[in-house]
Each structure stands twice: as C-alpha cells, then as structure tokens.
Amino acid sequence: MERNTQQRQAILKVFERSTRPLKIQEIHTAAKKRCTGIGIATVYRNLKALLEDGRLVAVDMPGGLVLYELPGIEHHHHFSCNSCEKVFDVEACGLNLQSLIPNGFKLEQHEILLSGLCDSCAIRA
Amino acid sequence: MERNTQQRQAILKVFERSTRPLKIQEIHTAAKKRCTGIGIATVYRNLKALLEDGRLVAVDMPGGLVLYELPGIEHHHHFSCNSCEKVFDVEACGLNLQSLIPNGFKLEQHEILLSGLCDSCAIRA
DNA sequence: TCGATATTGATAATCTATTATCAGTAAGGA
DNA sequence: TCCTTACTGATAATAGATTATCAATATCGA
Known part of the structure; x- marks a missing residue:
C-alpha cells in the first residue's frame, strides 16, 4: 500500500x-x-x-x-538556455514535418529542441 | 607530426x-x-x-x-528509427521557429528530432 | 634502409549516474 | 495507541562509457 x-x-x-x-x-x-x-x-x-x-x-x-x-500539458517542445542551462517549455508547433522525411519513412513522433538565451540571460548579454 | x-x-x-x-x-x-x-x-x-x-x-x-x-553537409536534421535504431539525415527545415519561443528569448540553434519507422522497417511492419 | 616517435591494441583505471542494501523511521489501518 | 510494513537516509555497489597506461608496432623523413 x-x-x-x-x-x-x-x-x-x-x-x-x-x-x-x-x-x-x-x-x-x-x-x-x-x-x-x-x-x-x-x-x-x-x-x-x-x-x-x-x-x-x-x-x-x-x-x-x-x-x-508534470504530464497533461498539451503537445509542446523545449528551449534550452546556452547560458544558465535551464530548459523551458515552448508552445506547440503547427508545422508540416512529414514533408521533411524521405519516401517510405513513417513519422510517429517529433521533438523540437531550440536553444539560445532565455529572457534573463539575454538581458545580461 | x-x-x-x-x-x-x-x-x-x-x-x-x-x-x-x-x-x-x-x-x-x-x-x-x-x-x-x-x-x-x-x-x-x-x-x-x-x-x-x-x-x-x-x-x-x-x-x-x-x-x-562528416561536416559540410548543409543544415539538416535527424530521423531516428524506433525499430532498427538507426539515425538518418533529413533535409533542412524552412520553418519559422522564432515564432514559438517566448518574448525576450533569443534563438540561436535548433535541432529537430523526428522518429518513427525507416523505409526498411516500415515495409516489414 | 634506418631510427625517432606517433600510434596502436589490450586492458586497467576512471568517472558519473543510478540502483541495491539495510537498519531505523514513520504512515495509517485496526 | 499499537503494530505492520512501506518508506527513508546513508552509502556501498553496480553499470556503462570513456580515458589512461604501457610495451610493441608501424609510419615516414632523412
């Protein structure tokens, strides 16, 4: 129990x-x-x-x-700050990724990893 | 030397x-x-x-x-097969990713990771 | 061809993240 | 409140990937 x-x-x-x-x-x-x-x-x-x-x-x-x-957050992706190393959620994509892959390939999942500077770190730069 | x-x-x-x-x-x-x-x-x-x-x-x-x-391949992304675990290059995106991130964030790089079945594995499925 | 030494193969050592161990603690039903 | 036992903290053990060690080898300029 x-x-x-x-x-x-x-x-x-x-x-x-x-x-x-x-x-x-x-x-x-x-x-x-x-x-x-x-x-x-x-x-x-x-x-x-x-x-x-x-x-x-x-x-x-x-x-x-x-x-x-926590689960339950709708489809979203992630942004990693190159300075403070923190990772943030970013909103869902509305992108046509199927068009990127070769013929015969079957797309099941995708993950978009963005990186750069978060707002706090961008201010200091 | x-x-x-x-x-x-x-x-x-x-x-x-x-x-x-x-x-x-x-x-x-x-x-x-x-x-x-x-x-x-x-x-x-x-x-x-x-x-x-x-x-x-x-x-x-x-x-x-x-x-x-090898380097020198133009901007591209990757597709990982869930069955054979191999990773393939896929063509570049022409996507507006800047629009996804919150205000104040500075986008520097991005990586798109697609996954599913490659052509060989999709045929067998 | 010869010789200095960069490189190699085998494997021991290291490193880092995660899991197992185990005696002690505390949650919660009776 | 008491009692069973799930859970905890400390730390030893483990696992997997990468690096260091070192004697032997092979490259390549002279």
Missing part, C-alpha cells in the same frame, strides 16, 4: 510550483527546502515510481540529461 | 561510404572490415582527434547517444 510521505509530497509540490522541466539535482535542491534532509536516493526512488504511475513524464535531452515534468 | 595510419584511413573510409550518422560501435564494426583487429580505443582516439580537427561533427541524441558524421 502506498503511503503519502512528507518526501513524496515535497517532490510533487516542487513540480506544481515549477513552470519548466527539472533535472534530478534541481528537484533534490528544491525538495530540501520543504523537507530538510531528504536524500538523493529518495528522489530517485520517487521519480521512478511517479513515472511508472504516469504522474510525471521524462524529457530526454541530448547529452543524456533527463528532465521531469 | 600526424601519421596516416591504416586505422585512421579505415575510419575515414567508413564515413565516406555512409549516408547517415554513425555511433561508435557501428564505426568500430565497419572499420574492422577494412582493418582487422582495430581496437575500440583507437576508434575513440581517432574520433576525438578528427572532431578537434573539424573533420567530423558530433550529433548528440537524447539518451546520451553520440553519433558522428
């Missing part, structure tokens, strides 16, 4: 308050503010369980970085 | 004959056909040197997979 622990509550709260996908370390750091002493292993364990339950989704970035965010 | 070894020649030939970006293991396997006994360390060493020389470019895929291809 699943228990509603302080640690799990803290982790879920982090996502509820976030407007962008987060990496493990960010989740751990933010969760510690609500639940001092929470261990990294607990973060890993809960993320895995929440993923399996479909209560979180993973975003695989180039380089092997894995980010997590 | 750089030497033109059989191993380096074999590795470069592999790329000249390939129409898609390759991963380390594929490069190693293909190079062995031209240079029996070539070691994986030699493949890593040469790829690193060729990258630094700008004679190859790296393609970072989600999940941490790194692929290599």
